[in-house]
Amino acid sequence: MAARPRIKDVAEYAGVSPKTVSNVINNFEHVSERTRAAVQEAIDALGYRVNIAGRQLRQGRTGMITLAVPELDVAYFAELAKHVMAEADARGRTVLIHQTGAVRERELAALHGFDAQFSDGLILSPLALHPRDLATRDRRLPVVLLGERPAEGGTDHVGIDNVTAAREATEHLLSRGRRRIAVIGGAVRGRQGTDRLRTDGYREAMEKAGLPFEPDLVLPVDAYHWRDGARAAAALMERNPRPDALLCLNDHLALGALRALHDLGRSVPGDLDVIGFDDIEASQFSVPSLTTVAPDKHQIARAAVALLLERIEAPDAVELRDQVVGHRVIVRESTGG
Amino acid sequence: MAARPRIKDVAEYAGVSPKTVSNVINNFEHVSERTRAAVQEAIDALGYRVNIAGRQLRQGRTGMITLAVPELDVAYFAELAKHVMAEADARGRTVLIHQTGAVRERELAALHGFDAQFSDGLILSPLALHPRDLATRDRRLPVVLLGERPAEGGTDHVGIDNVTAAREATEHLLSRGRRRIAVIGGAVRGRQGTDRLRTDGYREAMEKAGLPFEPDLVLPVDAYHWRDGARAAAALMERNPRPDALLCLNDHLALGALRALHDLGRSVPGDLDVIGFDDIEASQFSVPSLTTVAPDKHQIARAAVALLLERIEAPDAVELRDQVVGHRVIVRESTGG
DNA sequence: CATGGCGATTACATCGTTGTAAATGGGTCG
DNA sequence: CGACCCATTTACAACGATGTAATCGCCATG
Structure with a gap:
C-alpha cells in the first residue's frame, strides 16, 4: 500500500498549489467552484486525510x-x-x-x-x-x-449543589421517620471535597430536625466501590444501637450495602432505609431498587x-x-x- | 505566563545547540555527563516538555x-x-x-x-x-x-474461546438438571460474532446431552444492558412451558433478568437458574449473586x-x-x- | 610532530500544514 | 484605452522536533 498522501500530492493531482488545497479543506471562501470541485475530486481519488500533527504544529489546534x-x-x-x-x-x-x-x-x-x-x-x-x-x-x-x-x-x-442535595436526601429519610442515619463515604473534616460537602448537607438536615450530629455515624471509605459499601454497612450493623438508615455517597456504595444487609438478614426498607447518589443504571434494577440523588x-x-x-x-x-x-x-x- | 518553552529556548539557556538538547531528551549515548547535566538543569529551570506534535511530525511516533x-x-x-x-x-x-x-x-x-x-x-x-x-x-x-x-x-x-465457554456454562446448567435453557442475547444465524459463537457453544452442549436445539429459546436483544435483559426475561416467562434456566450472554443482561424474575415472583435459583458472561464487579453483589463465565x-x-x-x-x-x-x-x- | 580515530557536538534539512503577503488575471470605470 | 479593484491563486516561511552528515577537538599511534 502506498504511503499516505500529503497535501502536496493532492495539489499535484488537481493541478493547483498546496495552499489552494488547504483553502478547500478549510472552507476558505474565495475559492472558485471549479477549483473546489477539482480539489475535492483529487482528495477523494487519493483518499487524502489531513495530518493532524502537521495541522496542530502550524495552528495549535486539534479539534x-x-x-x-x-x-x-x-x-x-x-x-x-x-x-x-x-x-x-x-x-x-x-x-x-x-x-x-x-x-x-x-x-x-x-x-x-x-x-x-x-x-x-x-x-x-x-x-x-x-x-x-x-x-x-x-x-x-x-x-x-x-x-x-x-x-x-x-x-x-x-x-450540582452537593450540600443541598445531601440535605434533601437526608430530609427524605427523616420524613420517613428515620433518626439514626449513618453516612457511608462521608468526611467530617478535611478538604471541601464532594464527600465533605455532602456530609455538611447531611449535618444541616440533622440539626434542622433537632437531631444530634454524631461523627461516629460518618464512615469514610477507601474507594467508592461495591465492596467498600458492603464492608461499611456490615461494620455499621454491629453498632448498638444500629442505624436505621444509610446515606451512601454513591450508588456503588449503596448497592454494596444492600448486599451486605441482605446477608445479615436485614430487610430494606423494612428494617432500615438505604439511599445513594448518582442514579446509575444498576440502581433501577437492584433488589430492592435504589432510591438515589440523580444529578442531571x-x-x-x-x-x-x-x-x-x-x-x-x-x-x-x-x-x-x-x-x-x-x-x-x-x-x-x-x-x- | 510566558509561552511554553521550545527546545531552542532550552538550548540557549544551557548554551548548547537544539540538537544536543534533543539528544539528551532521547538518551542518545554520546553525550558527556557535563552537558547532560547542564541540559537537564535547563529543562527543569524552564519547565520544558516536548511538543508531541513536533515530535510526531518528525518521527511519526507518539508513544x-x-x-x-x-x-x-x-x-x-x-x-x-x-x-x-x-x-x-x-x-x-x-x-x-x-x-x-x-x-x-x-x-x-x-x-x-x-x-x-x-x-x-x-x-x-x-x-x-x-x-x-x-x-x-x-x-x-x-x-x-x-x-x-x-x-x-x-x-x-x-x-477467549467463546464456543467452549458457552458450552461449559450450558453444561453447568445441565448438570444441575436444567433442560429448557433459554439464551438471552443469542443469535442463531448471521455473522460469526460473539453472540453467534456462544450460541453455537450452547447448541453443542444441548445436542451432546441429547436435548433438542430450539431456536425459539434463543432471544436476540437490541443492546446488552439491564433493561434488555429484563425485557427478554419477562417475555420468556410468558412461554409455555417456561424455561428453567437463562443463559445470558453478558452480566448486564443477566442482572436485568434477575430483577424481572424477582418482579414476577420467580425464585432464582429455586424456580430457575441464571448465568451470565463477563464477571463484572456487580455480579458478586447482586441478590442473588450471579454465576458467570469470567474471561481472564x-x-x-x-x-x-x-x-x-x-x-x-x-x-x-x-x-x-x-x-x-x-x-x-x-x-x-x-x-x- | 603528523596522522588517524572516535566521541561529542553542531548545521542543515525536513516532516505536513497553514498564515502572510504578494502575484495573477479578468472586469469595471472614467 | 489605461488605471484600478477585487476575487482567486500562489510563493514562501514557519510551527517544534530530530535524522543525516559534517565538524570539532582530543588522544593514541607511528
Missing part, C-alpha cells in the same frame, strides 16, 4: 478535547463520559478519555502531560488535586472542572462542553464561571418508594 | 495507543479499559480511550480517523465491523482486535498490549497471531453456588 475521570469502572463516570462524547460530537469535536485513578500525579499529568498537548481543552473530574496544583497549571490550556472543586483555582466549574448528567455534560468550547474560542474574554446544574431525589424501593 | 470499545457503560469494557491502561502504563505508553457506540462508521473512524493518527497503534473491540472494512484498512496502523473477530482481516486477535481480563489486556507493541516495533516481521486466553465458570448463588 479534540480530553475528558479525565478518576475511574471508568465507577458507572457514574462511564455514563458521564457517554454524555460528554455525545455532546462534543454534536459540536464537531472528538473526545479523548483519560483515567486518572484518582491519583494526584495522574491528575497533574492530565493537566500538563501528554494528553493536554493533544487536545484543545480539558474536562477534569478531580479527586486528589490540591488547590495549588491548579494555580500552577499552564493557563494556555482551557480547563473545566467537574464535581469537586479544589477551592479557588481560577477555573471554570460545573456541578446530561446537563452537566452539556454545560461542561459548552463552557470549555467558549474558553477555547476566547481564552481570556470569558469571565470565570461556576455553573450549578439540577438534581433530584428519585424515590425507589429502598426507601419504600 | 500513545488507542483503545476503542463499543460502550464504556458496559462494565466489562470499563473494567477491561482499566487493565489495558495499567498494562500500557507499565510499558511506558499512554492510552487514549475511544467509544464507538457499536456503530460501524465510528469503528471505521477509529481505524482511519482522528484517533488513529494520534496513536502508534489501536486495540479495537469491534461489534459492527464488516470483514472487508478490515481488509481495506491502512496497513500502516498496527491493530489488535479483541473479542469479536470479523473473519479473516489479516489482523492480530485476542479473545488481566490476561486479555496483557496479551493485547504485548501483541500491539510488538507490531509497532516490527510492523512486518511478526506473523499473524490469534491468542486465546483462559476463562472459567464462577459458580455463585444464581445457580445454587
